[in-house]
Amino acid sequence: MPECVSVSEFVQEVQDDWSSPTTSSFTSKMMSCRNTVYLLEEVSLPG
Template sequence: MPDQISVSEFLSETTEDYNSPTTSSFTTRMQSCRNTVNVLEEVRPCC
């Protein structure tokens, strides 16, 4: 299964990116964010 990221990790990463964009590691975690969204979309009930 692809690497996933929790909501708290996402919030922490985005806060760090906002507060210090030049030293942030958010861009390196983007694939994990995308994977998590894809997994959530796959299990979301239809209708």
């Protein structure tokens, strides 16, 4: 199962990126963010 991120983890990553973009790890975490959105979309689709 793909790794998921919580809302608070996502917000923290965005804040870190905003305050220090050159040392941010946001781009390396994007796959986890995308996986979370994908899983949420799958759950919310009518079956």
